[in-house]
Amino acid sequence: MTAGAAMEEIHIPSSVDGSPEPALWFHPGGPDPVPLVVGLHTWSYDRFNQVEGMLPRCRERGWALLLPEFRGPNLSSNPRAQEAAGSPVAVRDIYDAVELVTGRSAVRDDARFLLGGSGGGQMxxxxxxxxPKSWRGVSAWVPITDLAAWHAENPEYAGHVAACCGEVPGGSGELSDRYRERSPLHYLEDLAQVNLSVHHGRHDDVVSYHHSWKLAQELEARGAEHFFFEIFDGAHDIHYDTAFTWFSNQLMKELSQAGRLTG
Structure with a gap:
């Protein structure tokens, strides 16, 4: 791998099945370790769909950017659909990619950030x-938090959800477990340990804001100390500048007191 101005395509051998999984990689160059952003593609797309939103912001900050594919789009047309959509092997693909690039390039161990929206927010x-402790900050936008609920809520995507999970929800215990393991609402104790920022548009007609609202309530009930939540005036959107500003603030903790009121 070489450092340069553009992203390059790399392939990472899966630690699960040996499959060469594609990713896009950018490093600003130089010997000094830099922060790393891992950007996750949305439900219906691949590793290329976050280049425009994330690469310019990493370039201007001198940060590295990794865009893994984790088994491709979560669509019925994907021949590996059942390996996508938040499966354990898809999650492992992301960590395999991080381990490869951090083992070969100058990246800070204490400054790894994770960013995704929609299906990428779920991931x-x-x-x-x-x-939970691998990340300095995690920013999730308009995420799907309950896959079985989303199957019932959005007919446009229901067939794709069923293809990824094998069947429509409500069947066998094994099938129910498959939906649960791909739904963040079932990992609350782990998520309560994450430095996590979740954002959802009040008028989102693709993934209801109730997905994030329920997650927020559950994490609050568990006393999550580093959980931040916003319902914004918008729809199925990701605000890149907001996410990157928050990442920057995690590296400059003194900024947390800059706007504090005194009375």
């Missing part, structure tokens, strides 16, 4: 839950 939460 950000699942990935964070798998290793």
């Amino acid at each position: 950000a939460l699942l990935t964070a839950a798998a290793s």
